[in-house]
Amino acid sequence: MSVDFDVIVLGGGANGTGVARDCAMRGLRVLLLEKADFGVGASGNSSGMIHGGIRYMLSDRHVTALACLDSGYIQRIAPHLLFRIPFLMPFASRKEGASLYERAVWYATEVYVGTYDLYQPLKRGKPSARLSAEELYALEPGLRSGLAGAVTLDEWGIDAFRLCTLNALDAAARGADVRTWTEARELLRDLGRVRGVRYRDVLTGEEGEARAPVVFNATGAWSPALARRNGAKVPMRPGKGVHLTLDRRFSNYGVICTAVDGRQMFLMPHERESIVGTTDDDYYGDPDDLEATNDEIEYLLEGASSLVPRVRNARITRAWCGLRTTLYEYGPNEDALSREHQIHDATGDGLAGLLSFVGGKLASYRAQAEEATDRIMDLLGRPRGACRTHLEPLPGGDEVPDPEILAREWPVAAPVASRLVYRHGSRAREVLQLIKDDQRLALVLCRDEGILAAEVVFCARQEKVRRLQDLRRRCRVGLGACAGVDCARISAQLAGRELGWGADRIRAELADLLDQGWRERRAILDGAQLAQEELVRGATGFLEVPW
Protein backbone atom coordinates (compact mmCIF):
# COMPACT_ATOMS: atom_id res chain seq x y z
CA MET A 1 0.00 0.00 0.00
CA SER A 2 1.42 3.41 -0.91
CA VAL A 3 1.88 6.01 1.81
CA ASP A 4 1.67 9.76 1.43
CA PHE A 5 3.25 10.63 4.77
CA ASP A 6 5.35 9.04 7.52
CA VAL A 7 3.09 10.39 10.23
CA ILE A 8 -0.28 12.14 10.41
CA VAL A 9 -0.68 14.40 13.46
CA LEU A 10 -4.22 15.21 14.55
CA GLY A 11 -4.84 18.41 16.52
CA GLY A 12 -3.30 21.86 16.28
CA GLY A 13 -2.85 22.55 20.01
CA ALA A 14 0.53 22.83 21.70
CA ASN A 15 1.12 19.09 21.62
CA GLY A 16 0.05 18.50 18.00
CA THR A 17 1.97 21.46 16.60
CA GLY A 18 4.96 20.65 18.81
CA VAL A 19 5.04 17.05 17.55
CA ALA A 20 4.59 18.17 13.93
CA ARG A 21 7.55 20.54 14.29
CA ASP A 22 9.82 17.95 15.90
CA CYS A 23 8.89 15.26 13.35
CA ALA A 24 9.50 17.68 10.45
CA MET A 25 12.87 18.66 11.95
CA ARG A 26 13.85 15.00 12.15
CA GLY A 27 13.15 14.57 8.46
CA LEU A 28 9.73 12.89 8.50
CA ARG A 29 6.99 13.59 5.97
CA VAL A 30 4.28 15.08 8.16
CA LEU A 31 0.61 15.95 7.72
CA LEU A 32 -0.96 18.07 10.48
CA LEU A 33 -4.76 18.32 10.55
CA GLU A 34 -6.60 20.77 12.81
CA LYS A 35 -10.37 20.83 12.66
CA ALA A 36 -10.57 24.54 13.47
CA ASP A 37 -7.58 26.79 14.09
CA PHE A 38 -4.31 26.54 16.03
CA GLY A 39 -4.82 26.73 19.78
CA VAL A 40 -8.64 26.76 19.87
CA GLY A 41 -8.73 23.96 22.45
CA ALA A 42 -7.10 23.80 25.89
CA SER A 43 -3.88 25.42 24.68
CA GLY A 44 -5.29 28.83 23.79
CA ASN A 45 -7.77 28.73 26.66
CA SER A 46 -5.24 27.85 29.33
CA SER A 47 -3.87 30.32 31.86
CA GLY A 48 -0.82 30.50 29.60
CA MET A 49 1.66 29.99 32.43
CA ILE A 50 5.02 28.61 31.40
CA HIS A 51 5.64 27.80 35.01
CA GLY A 52 6.72 24.87 37.10
CA GLY A 53 3.42 24.37 38.82
CA ILE A 54 4.42 24.76 42.45
CA ARG A 55 1.15 23.02 43.37
CA TYR A 56 2.37 19.74 41.88
CA MET A 57 5.62 19.68 43.82
CA LEU A 58 4.31 17.48 46.63
CA SER A 59 2.51 14.84 44.55
CA ASP A 60 4.18 15.10 41.10
CA ARG A 61 7.67 16.45 41.62
CA HIS A 62 8.61 15.17 38.17
CA VAL A 63 5.91 17.38 36.59
CA THR A 64 7.34 20.48 38.28
CA ALA A 65 10.91 19.61 37.32
CA LEU A 66 10.05 18.89 33.68
CA ALA A 67 7.97 22.06 33.32
CA CYS A 68 10.72 24.23 34.83
CA LEU A 69 13.32 22.69 32.54
CA ASP A 70 11.13 23.10 29.46
CA SER A 71 10.20 26.65 30.45
CA GLY A 72 13.91 27.49 30.17
CA TYR A 73 14.02 25.99 26.67
CA ILE A 74 10.81 27.72 25.55
CA GLN A 75 12.30 31.03 26.68
CA ARG A 76 15.30 30.29 24.52
CA ILE A 77 13.34 29.50 21.33
CA ALA A 78 10.65 32.19 21.67
CA PRO A 79 12.11 34.93 23.86
CA HIS A 80 9.73 37.57 22.47
CA LEU A 81 6.59 35.63 23.40
CA LEU A 82 7.13 35.30 27.15
CA PHE A 83 6.56 37.83 29.88
CA ARG A 84 7.66 37.71 33.49
CA ILE A 85 4.79 37.58 35.98
CA PRO A 86 5.69 37.72 39.65
CA PHE A 87 3.01 36.33 41.99
CA LEU A 88 2.30 37.24 45.60
CA MET A 89 1.03 34.58 47.95
CA PRO A 90 -0.41 36.53 50.92
CA PHE A 91 -0.83 35.18 54.43
CA ALA A 92 -4.13 35.67 56.18
CA SER A 93 -3.76 36.96 59.72
CA ARG A 94 -0.78 37.02 61.99
CA LYS A 95 -1.85 39.21 64.80
CA GLU A 96 0.14 39.48 67.98
CA GLY A 97 -0.44 36.14 69.63
CA ALA A 98 -1.37 34.39 66.36
CA SER A 99 -2.25 30.76 66.84
CA LEU A 100 0.37 28.08 66.66
CA TYR A 101 -1.49 26.67 63.66
CA GLU A 102 -1.23 29.96 61.75
CA ARG A 103 2.47 30.21 62.45
CA ALA A 104 2.97 26.60 61.36
CA VAL A 105 1.11 27.20 58.08
CA TRP A 106 3.22 30.28 57.36
CA TYR A 107 6.43 28.46 58.16
CA ALA A 108 5.46 25.42 56.05
CA THR A 109 4.60 27.69 53.09
CA GLU A 110 7.98 29.37 53.29
CA VAL A 111 9.77 26.03 53.33
CA TYR A 112 7.62 24.87 50.41
CA VAL A 113 8.33 27.99 48.33
CA GLY A 114 11.98 27.75 49.30
CA THR A 115 12.08 24.23 47.83
CA TYR A 116 10.51 25.57 44.61
CA ASP A 117 13.37 28.08 44.50
CA LEU A 118 15.73 25.17 43.80
CA TYR A 119 14.04 24.82 40.38
CA GLN A 120 13.98 28.55 39.56
CA PRO A 121 17.41 28.70 37.85
CA LEU A 122 16.12 26.21 35.23
CA LYS A 123 13.57 28.79 34.06
CA ARG A 124 15.49 31.98 34.83
CA GLY A 125 13.16 32.64 37.75
CA LYS A 126 14.12 34.86 40.65
CA PRO A 127 14.25 33.36 44.14
CA SER A 128 11.25 33.95 46.38
CA ALA A 129 11.20 36.78 48.90
CA ARG A 130 9.31 37.20 52.13
CA LEU A 131 7.34 40.43 52.42
CA SER A 132 6.18 42.09 55.60
CA ALA A 133 2.63 43.46 55.76
CA GLU A 134 3.97 46.99 55.08
CA GLU A 135 5.90 45.82 52.02
CA LEU A 136 2.91 43.85 50.76
CA TYR A 137 0.51 46.82 50.99
CA ALA A 138 3.09 49.12 49.41
CA LEU A 139 3.16 46.81 46.37
CA GLU A 140 -0.56 45.99 46.34
CA PRO A 141 -2.63 48.69 48.04
CA GLY A 142 -5.85 47.16 46.68
CA LEU A 143 -5.64 44.03 48.85
CA ARG A 144 -8.16 43.61 51.64
CA SER A 145 -6.99 44.72 55.07
CA GLY A 146 -5.66 42.43 57.79
CA LEU A 147 -3.03 40.53 55.80
CA ALA A 148 0.13 39.62 57.62
CA GLY A 149 2.59 39.50 54.73
CA ALA A 150 3.35 37.37 51.69
CA VAL A 151 5.91 35.34 49.82
CA THR A 152 6.70 35.97 46.16
CA LEU A 153 6.87 33.50 43.29
CA ASP A 154 8.44 34.37 39.97
CA GLU A 155 6.67 32.89 36.93
CA TRP A 156 6.36 33.34 33.14
CA GLY A 157 3.35 33.75 30.89
CA ILE A 158 3.00 33.26 27.15
CA ASP A 159 0.57 33.92 24.31
CA ALA A 160 -0.40 30.28 23.81
CA PHE A 161 -2.29 30.93 20.56
CA ARG A 162 0.85 32.29 19.01
CA LEU A 163 2.99 29.51 20.50
CA CYS A 164 0.86 26.94 18.65
CA THR A 165 0.85 29.02 15.47
CA LEU A 166 4.62 29.45 15.47
CA ASN A 167 5.21 25.72 15.97
CA ALA A 168 2.86 24.97 13.08
CA LEU A 169 4.43 27.60 10.82
CA ASP A 170 7.89 26.26 11.57
CA ALA A 171 6.74 22.70 10.84
CA ALA A 172 5.34 23.94 7.51
CA ALA A 173 8.59 25.80 6.73
CA ARG A 174 10.38 22.47 7.23
CA GLY A 175 8.15 20.65 4.76
CA ALA A 176 5.10 19.58 6.80
CA ASP A 177 1.70 19.79 5.13
CA VAL A 178 -0.27 21.84 7.66
CA ARG A 179 -4.01 22.21 7.22
CA THR A 180 -6.39 24.10 9.46
CA TRP A 181 -10.19 23.82 9.34
CA THR A 182 -9.69 20.21 8.29
CA GLU A 183 -11.23 17.54 10.49
CA ALA A 184 -10.04 13.95 10.78
CA ARG A 185 -13.33 12.05 10.42
CA GLU A 186 -12.25 8.45 10.49
CA LEU A 187 -9.13 6.35 10.79
CA LEU A 188 -8.29 4.08 7.88
CA ARG A 189 -7.33 0.61 9.08
CA ASP A 190 -6.41 -2.74 7.75
CA LEU A 191 -5.17 -6.00 9.33
CA GLY A 192 -5.00 -4.62 12.87
CA ARG A 193 -3.08 -1.51 11.85
CA VAL A 194 -3.96 2.12 11.29
CA ARG A 195 -3.26 3.09 7.69
CA GLY A 196 -4.21 6.72 7.57
CA VAL A 197 -7.07 9.14 7.95
CA ARG A 198 -10.20 10.21 6.11
CA TYR A 199 -10.61 13.97 6.47
CA ARG A 200 -12.95 16.76 5.49
CA ASP A 201 -12.19 20.42 4.88
CA VAL A 202 -14.95 22.01 6.93
CA LEU A 203 -14.87 25.27 4.94
CA THR A 204 -15.01 23.83 1.41
CA GLY A 205 -16.64 20.48 2.21
CA GLU A 206 -13.88 18.73 0.25
CA GLU A 207 -13.10 15.23 1.51
CA GLY A 208 -9.97 13.16 1.09
CA GLU A 209 -7.77 10.38 2.41
CA ALA A 210 -4.16 10.54 3.55
CA ARG A 211 -2.07 7.45 4.22
CA ALA A 212 0.66 6.97 6.80
CA PRO A 213 1.87 4.06 8.97
CA VAL A 214 1.60 6.18 12.14
CA VAL A 215 -1.19 8.48 13.33
CA PHE A 216 -0.52 10.68 16.36
CA ASN A 217 -3.75 11.67 18.07
CA ALA A 218 -3.25 15.00 19.88
CA THR A 219 -6.87 16.03 19.78
CA GLY A 220 -7.00 16.85 23.50
CA ALA A 221 -10.43 16.50 25.06
CA TRP A 222 -11.76 15.21 21.73
CA SER A 223 -9.37 12.21 21.84
CA PRO A 224 -11.54 9.71 23.75
CA ALA A 225 -14.46 10.17 21.33
CA LEU A 226 -12.22 9.96 18.26
CA ALA A 227 -10.60 6.80 19.59
CA ARG A 228 -13.97 5.30 20.60
CA ARG A 229 -15.46 5.90 17.13
CA ASN A 230 -12.57 3.85 15.79
CA GLY A 231 -12.73 1.02 18.29
CA ALA A 232 -9.92 2.16 20.64
CA LYS A 233 -9.85 3.52 24.19
CA VAL A 234 -8.19 6.67 25.55
CA PRO A 235 -8.80 6.92 29.30
CA MET A 236 -9.10 10.56 30.39
CA ARG A 237 -10.84 12.65 33.02
CA PRO A 238 -11.58 15.97 31.27
CA GLY A 239 -11.78 18.97 33.59
CA LYS A 240 -13.39 22.27 32.69
CA GLY A 241 -11.50 25.45 33.56
CA VAL A 242 -13.06 28.91 33.28
CA HIS A 243 -11.25 32.28 33.23
CA LEU A 244 -12.61 35.81 33.36
CA THR A 245 -11.09 38.85 31.70
CA LEU A 246 -11.78 42.10 33.58
CA ASP A 247 -11.67 45.44 31.80
CA ARG A 248 -8.75 46.96 33.75
CA ARG A 249 -5.85 46.16 36.05
CA PHE A 250 -6.82 45.42 39.62
CA SER A 251 -3.36 44.45 40.82
CA ASN A 252 0.23 45.22 39.95
CA TYR A 253 1.31 41.58 40.36
CA GLY A 254 -0.34 38.22 40.12
CA VAL A 255 -1.99 37.42 43.45
CA ILE A 256 -2.88 33.94 44.65
CA CYS A 257 -6.32 33.84 46.25
CA THR A 258 -8.27 31.15 48.02
CA ALA A 259 -11.65 30.20 46.59
CA VAL A 260 -14.67 29.59 48.81
CA ASP A 261 -13.94 25.84 48.81
CA GLY A 262 -10.27 26.32 49.71
CA ARG A 263 -8.93 25.78 46.17
CA GLN A 264 -6.11 27.98 44.97
CA MET A 265 -6.96 30.50 42.25
CA PHE A 266 -5.37 33.71 40.96
CA LEU A 267 -5.93 37.25 39.80
CA MET A 268 -3.25 38.61 37.48
CA PRO A 269 -2.68 41.71 35.38
CA HIS A 270 -2.48 41.12 31.66
CA GLU A 271 -1.57 44.13 29.54
CA ARG A 272 -4.32 46.67 30.37
CA GLU A 273 -6.70 44.06 31.76
CA SER A 274 -6.89 41.49 34.54
CA ILE A 275 -7.45 37.75 34.34
CA VAL A 276 -9.13 35.69 37.05
CA GLY A 277 -8.75 31.93 36.96
CA THR A 278 -9.66 29.25 37.22
CA THR A 279 -12.29 26.66 38.02
CA ASP A 280 -11.57 22.93 37.80
CA ASP A 281 -14.62 20.68 37.40
CA ASP A 282 -15.27 17.31 35.83
CA TYR A 283 -16.87 17.74 32.43
CA TYR A 284 -18.99 15.12 30.71
CA GLY A 285 -20.41 17.20 27.85
CA ASP A 286 -19.43 17.71 24.23
CA PRO A 287 -16.11 19.61 24.00
CA ASP A 288 -17.60 21.65 21.16
CA ASP A 289 -20.37 22.99 23.42
CA LEU A 290 -18.18 24.47 26.11
CA GLU A 291 -19.41 27.71 27.69
CA ALA A 292 -19.00 29.38 31.06
CA THR A 293 -22.04 29.46 33.33
CA ASN A 294 -23.27 32.14 35.76
CA ASP A 295 -22.38 30.11 38.83
CA GLU A 296 -18.81 29.53 37.64
CA ILE A 297 -18.45 33.27 37.11
CA GLU A 298 -19.81 34.00 40.58
CA TYR A 299 -17.42 31.43 42.10
CA LEU A 300 -14.43 33.17 40.50
CA LEU A 301 -15.59 36.67 41.46
CA GLU A 302 -16.17 35.60 45.03
CA GLY A 303 -12.67 34.13 45.31
CA ALA A 304 -10.90 37.10 43.69
CA SER A 305 -12.87 39.75 45.57
CA SER A 306 -12.18 38.04 48.89
CA LEU A 307 -8.61 39.28 48.43
CA VAL A 308 -9.09 42.29 46.11
CA PRO A 309 -12.53 43.71 46.99
CA ARG A 310 -12.65 46.18 44.07
CA VAL A 311 -12.94 43.26 41.67
CA ARG A 312 -16.65 43.38 42.44
CA ASN A 313 -16.84 46.70 40.50
CA ALA A 314 -15.19 45.24 37.42
CA ARG A 315 -16.74 45.04 34.01
CA ILE A 316 -16.14 41.47 32.86
CA THR A 317 -15.30 41.54 29.19
CA ARG A 318 -14.95 37.82 28.51
CA ALA A 319 -15.54 34.47 30.21
CA TRP A 320 -13.55 31.80 28.39
CA CYS A 321 -12.94 28.15 29.04
CA GLY A 322 -11.00 25.07 28.10
CA LEU A 323 -10.82 21.41 28.98
CA ARG A 324 -7.90 19.88 30.86
CA THR A 325 -7.08 16.48 29.43
CA THR A 326 -6.21 15.00 32.79
CA LEU A 327 -5.18 11.34 33.26
CA TYR A 328 -8.07 9.15 34.38
CA GLU A 329 -8.27 8.32 38.07
CA TYR A 330 -11.36 7.47 40.10
CA GLY A 331 -11.63 9.19 43.46
CA PRO A 332 -9.54 12.33 43.83
CA ASN A 333 -11.02 15.80 43.56
CA GLU A 334 -10.39 17.40 40.20
CA ASP A 335 -7.52 19.65 41.19
CA ALA A 336 -5.80 16.81 43.05
CA LEU A 337 -5.48 14.78 39.84
CA SER A 338 -2.00 14.15 38.50
CA ARG A 339 -0.71 16.50 35.78
CA GLU A 340 1.58 13.79 34.44
CA HIS A 341 1.25 12.84 30.76
CA GLN A 342 0.95 9.52 28.96
CA ILE A 343 1.20 8.35 25.37
CA HIS A 344 -1.26 5.52 24.72
CA ASP A 345 -0.42 2.90 22.16
CA ALA A 346 -3.58 1.39 20.64
CA THR A 347 -1.92 -1.86 19.54
CA GLY A 348 -3.93 -3.70 22.22
CA ASP A 349 -7.15 -2.35 20.66
CA GLY A 350 -6.16 -3.76 17.27
CA LEU A 351 -4.96 -0.39 15.97
CA ALA A 352 -1.18 -0.64 15.86
CA GLY A 353 0.35 2.63 14.71
CA LEU A 354 -2.12 4.83 16.62
CA LEU A 355 -0.62 6.83 19.49
CA SER A 356 -2.76 9.16 21.65
CA PHE A 357 -1.51 11.89 23.95
CA VAL A 358 -3.19 12.49 27.35
CA GLY A 359 -2.49 14.86 30.25
CA GLY A 360 0.61 17.03 30.60
CA LYS A 361 1.18 20.76 30.65
CA LEU A 362 1.52 23.59 28.20
CA ALA A 363 4.75 24.48 30.01
CA SER A 364 6.21 21.07 29.08
CA TYR A 365 4.78 20.87 25.58
CA ARG A 366 8.20 20.82 23.89
CA ALA A 367 9.56 18.01 26.08
CA GLN A 368 6.30 16.08 25.63
CA ALA A 369 6.62 16.49 21.85
CA GLU A 370 10.22 15.28 21.99
CA GLU A 371 9.17 12.12 23.84
CA ALA A 372 6.29 11.60 21.39
CA THR A 373 8.57 12.03 18.39
CA ASP A 374 11.01 9.47 19.83
CA ARG A 375 8.09 7.02 20.08
CA ILE A 376 7.03 7.80 16.49
CA MET A 377 10.59 7.19 15.20
CA ASP A 378 10.64 3.87 17.10
CA LEU A 379 7.32 2.80 15.55
CA LEU A 380 8.62 3.70 12.11
CA GLY A 381 11.78 1.68 12.79
CA ARG A 382 13.98 4.72 12.13
CA PRO A 383 16.89 5.97 14.21
CA ARG A 384 15.61 8.60 16.64
CA GLY A 385 18.20 11.17 15.63
CA ALA A 386 18.82 14.25 17.72
CA CYS A 387 15.96 16.44 18.83
CA ARG A 388 16.76 20.10 18.11
CA THR A 389 13.52 21.81 19.06
CA HIS A 390 15.15 23.32 22.16
CA LEU A 391 17.97 24.81 20.12
CA GLU A 392 16.40 26.25 16.99
CA PRO A 393 14.30 29.40 17.43
CA LEU A 394 10.66 29.51 16.49
CA PRO A 395 9.84 32.01 13.70
CA GLY A 396 10.77 35.48 14.96
CA GLY A 397 12.55 34.04 18.00
CA ASP A 398 16.08 34.64 16.73
CA GLU A 399 16.18 38.24 18.01
CA VAL A 400 14.02 40.59 20.04
CA PRO A 401 14.19 44.04 18.40
CA ASP A 402 14.09 47.14 20.59
CA PRO A 403 10.59 48.66 20.20
CA GLU A 404 11.96 52.17 20.88
CA ILE A 405 14.26 51.86 17.87
CA LEU A 406 11.44 50.52 15.68
CA ALA A 407 9.27 53.44 16.78
CA ARG A 408 12.00 55.86 15.67
CA GLU A 409 12.43 54.14 12.31
CA TRP A 410 8.75 53.68 11.47
CA PRO A 411 5.61 55.81 11.85
CA VAL A 412 4.32 53.82 14.85
CA ALA A 413 4.15 54.70 18.54
CA ALA A 414 6.45 52.83 20.94
CA PRO A 415 3.61 50.94 22.74
CA VAL A 416 2.34 49.67 19.38
CA ALA A 417 5.86 48.63 18.35
CA SER A 418 6.21 46.89 21.69
CA ARG A 419 3.06 44.79 21.15
CA LEU A 420 4.22 44.01 17.63
CA VAL A 421 7.59 42.77 18.91
CA TYR A 422 5.84 40.73 21.62
CA ARG A 423 3.75 38.91 19.04
CA HIS A 424 6.24 38.67 16.15
CA GLY A 425 9.78 39.01 17.53
CA SER A 426 12.24 39.75 14.73
CA ARG A 427 9.44 39.36 12.18
CA ALA A 428 8.03 42.68 13.45
CA ARG A 429 10.37 44.24 10.89
CA GLU A 430 8.70 42.27 8.07
CA VAL A 431 5.32 43.55 9.27
CA LEU A 432 6.56 47.14 9.28
CA GLN A 433 8.08 46.76 5.80
CA LEU A 434 4.51 46.52 4.47
CA ILE A 435 4.01 50.17 5.41
CA LYS A 436 6.62 51.14 2.81
CA ASP A 437 4.28 50.07 0.01
CA ASP A 438 1.07 51.34 1.59
CA GLN A 439 1.20 54.13 4.17
CA ARG A 440 -2.38 53.41 5.24
CA LEU A 441 -1.15 50.19 6.83
CA ALA A 442 0.38 52.29 9.64
CA LEU A 443 -3.17 52.75 10.94
CA VAL A 444 -3.71 51.44 14.48
CA LEU A 445 -6.91 49.35 14.33
CA CYS A 446 -7.25 48.67 18.04
CA ARG A 447 -5.83 50.95 20.69
CA ASP A 448 -6.32 48.33 23.40
CA GLU A 449 -4.36 45.60 21.71
CA GLY A 450 -2.12 47.83 19.57
CA ILE A 451 -3.07 46.08 16.32
CA LEU A 452 -1.66 47.63 13.15
CA ALA A 453 -3.39 47.30 9.79
CA ALA A 454 -0.03 46.01 8.51
CA GLU A 455 -0.15 43.20 11.10
CA VAL A 456 -3.54 42.01 9.89
CA VAL A 457 -2.25 41.96 6.30
CA PHE A 458 0.95 40.18 7.34
CA CYS A 459 -0.93 37.49 9.27
CA ALA A 460 -3.41 37.00 6.43
CA ARG A 461 -0.53 36.51 4.00
CA GLN A 462 1.98 34.57 6.11
CA GLU A 463 0.21 32.79 8.96
CA LYS A 464 -2.31 30.36 7.49
CA VAL A 465 -5.35 32.51 8.15
CA ARG A 466 -8.48 31.08 6.55
CA ARG A 467 -11.19 32.77 8.60
CA LEU A 468 -11.56 36.20 10.16
CA GLN A 469 -11.77 34.59 13.62
CA ASP A 470 -8.25 33.20 13.04
CA LEU A 471 -7.08 36.81 13.45
CA ARG A 472 -8.34 36.76 17.06
CA ARG A 473 -5.66 34.21 17.75
CA ARG A 474 -2.94 35.63 15.47
CA CYS A 475 -3.11 39.27 16.54
CA ARG A 476 -6.08 39.64 18.95
CA VAL A 477 -8.63 41.14 16.57
CA GLY A 478 -11.87 41.48 18.55
CA LEU A 479 -10.27 40.48 21.86
CA GLY A 480 -9.79 43.97 23.34
CA ALA A 481 -12.04 45.50 25.97
CA CYS A 482 -14.10 47.18 23.22
CA ALA A 483 -14.99 43.74 21.78
CA GLY A 484 -14.06 44.61 18.21
CA VAL A 485 -15.77 47.97 17.86
CA ASP A 486 -12.58 49.48 16.47
CA CYS A 487 -10.96 46.61 14.65
CA ALA A 488 -13.46 43.95 13.56
CA ARG A 489 -14.94 45.51 10.45
CA ILE A 490 -11.76 46.99 9.07
CA SER A 491 -9.91 43.71 9.70
CA ALA A 492 -12.65 41.88 7.81
CA GLN A 493 -12.14 44.21 4.85
CA LEU A 494 -8.37 43.80 4.93
CA ALA A 495 -8.48 40.02 5.32
CA GLY A 496 -11.12 39.84 2.58
CA ARG A 497 -8.88 41.81 0.22
CA GLU A 498 -5.93 39.49 0.95
CA LEU A 499 -7.87 36.24 0.79
CA GLY A 500 -10.15 37.07 -2.11
CA TRP A 501 -13.44 37.18 -0.21
CA GLY A 502 -16.52 38.77 -1.79
CA ALA A 503 -18.90 41.07 0.11
CA ASP A 504 -21.12 38.21 1.30
CA ARG A 505 -18.19 36.25 2.69
CA ILE A 506 -16.83 39.35 4.45
CA ARG A 507 -20.22 39.90 6.09
CA ALA A 508 -20.47 36.25 7.11
CA GLU A 509 -16.95 36.26 8.56
CA LEU A 510 -17.67 39.46 10.50
CA ALA A 511 -20.87 37.97 11.91
CA ASP A 512 -18.98 34.84 12.89
CA LEU A 513 -16.24 36.85 14.65
CA LEU A 514 -18.77 38.89 16.60
CA ASP A 515 -20.63 35.71 17.46
CA GLN A 516 -17.44 34.26 18.96
CA GLY A 517 -17.27 37.28 21.25
CA TRP A 518 -20.95 36.97 22.08
CA ARG A 519 -20.50 33.35 23.16
CA GLU A 520 -17.81 34.50 25.60
CA ARG A 521 -19.99 37.29 26.99
CA ARG A 522 -23.40 35.65 27.08
CA ALA A 523 -23.07 34.45 30.69
CA ILE A 524 -21.73 37.75 32.03
CA LEU A 525 -24.24 40.26 30.73
CA ASP A 526 -26.54 42.06 33.13
CA GLY A 527 -28.85 45.03 32.47
CA ALA A 528 -26.24 47.73 31.75
CA GLN A 529 -23.96 45.36 29.93
CA LEU A 530 -26.74 44.11 27.71
CA ALA A 531 -27.26 47.71 26.55
CA GLN A 532 -23.53 47.98 25.84
CA GLU A 533 -23.69 44.76 23.85
CA GLU A 534 -26.38 46.29 21.64
CA LEU A 535 -24.08 49.28 21.15
CA VAL A 536 -21.17 47.05 20.09
CA ARG A 537 -23.32 45.21 17.59
CA GLY A 538 -24.59 48.49 16.15
CA ALA A 539 -21.21 50.21 16.07
CA THR A 540 -19.37 47.39 14.34
CA GLY A 541 -21.92 47.51 11.54
CA PHE A 542 -21.52 51.20 10.70
CA LEU A 543 -17.86 52.11 10.96
CA GLU A 544 -16.37 53.90 7.93
CA VAL A 545 -13.20 52.25 6.66
CA PRO A 546 -10.61 53.64 4.23
CA TRP A 547 -10.57 50.50 2.05
Ligand SMILES: Cc1cc2nc3c(=O)[nH]c(=O)nc-3n(C[C@H](O)[C@H](O)[C@H](O)COP(=O)(O)OP(=O)(O)OC[C@H]3O[C@@H](n4cnc5c(N)ncnc54)[C@H](O)[C@@H]3O)c2cc1C
Ligand atom coordinates in the same frame (compact mmCIF):
# COMPACT_ATOMS: atom_id res chain seq x y z
C1 LIG B 1 -8.30 26.17 32.16
C2 LIG B 1 -6.96 25.60 31.86
C3 LIG B 1 -5.82 26.24 32.35
C4 LIG B 1 -4.57 25.70 32.09
N1 LIG B 1 -3.48 26.39 32.49
C5 LIG B 1 -2.25 25.92 32.21
C6 LIG B 1 -1.10 26.69 32.53
O1 LIG B 1 -1.20 27.83 32.99
N2 LIG B 1 0.12 26.15 32.28
C7 LIG B 1 0.26 24.91 31.74
O2 LIG B 1 1.39 24.47 31.58
N3 LIG B 1 -0.81 24.17 31.36
C8 LIG B 1 -2.05 24.66 31.57
N4 LIG B 1 -3.16 23.96 31.17
C9 LIG B 1 -2.96 22.66 30.49
C10 LIG B 1 -2.63 22.88 29.01
O3 LIG B 1 -3.45 23.86 28.46
C11 LIG B 1 -2.78 21.57 28.24
O4 LIG B 1 -1.94 20.61 28.82
C12 LIG B 1 -2.38 21.71 26.77
O5 LIG B 1 -2.78 22.92 26.21
C13 LIG B 1 -2.99 20.56 25.98
O6 LIG B 1 -2.66 20.74 24.60
P1 LIG B 1 -3.15 19.71 23.51
O7 LIG B 1 -2.47 20.10 22.24
O8 LIG B 1 -2.95 18.33 23.98
O9 LIG B 1 -4.74 19.90 23.42
P2 LIG B 1 -5.61 21.07 22.80
O10 LIG B 1 -4.95 22.38 22.93
O11 LIG B 1 -6.97 20.94 23.36
O12 LIG B 1 -5.64 20.74 21.24
C14 LIG B 1 -6.45 19.74 20.68
C15 LIG B 1 -6.82 20.20 19.27
O13 LIG B 1 -7.36 19.12 18.53
C16 LIG B 1 -8.31 19.63 17.62
N5 LIG B 1 -9.17 18.53 17.17
C17 LIG B 1 -10.13 17.89 17.88
N6 LIG B 1 -10.69 16.91 17.15
C18 LIG B 1 -10.06 16.93 15.94
C19 LIG B 1 -10.20 16.16 14.76
N7 LIG B 1 -11.07 15.14 14.66
N8 LIG B 1 -9.40 16.45 13.67
C20 LIG B 1 -8.49 17.47 13.76
N9 LIG B 1 -8.34 18.23 14.87
C21 LIG B 1 -9.09 17.96 15.95
C22 LIG B 1 -9.03 20.69 18.46
O14 LIG B 1 -9.70 21.63 17.64
C23 LIG B 1 -7.88 21.29 19.25
O15 LIG B 1 -7.33 22.44 18.63
C24 LIG B 1 -4.43 24.49 31.37
C25 LIG B 1 -5.57 23.87 30.85
C26 LIG B 1 -6.82 24.44 31.06
C27 LIG B 1 -8.02 23.80 30.46
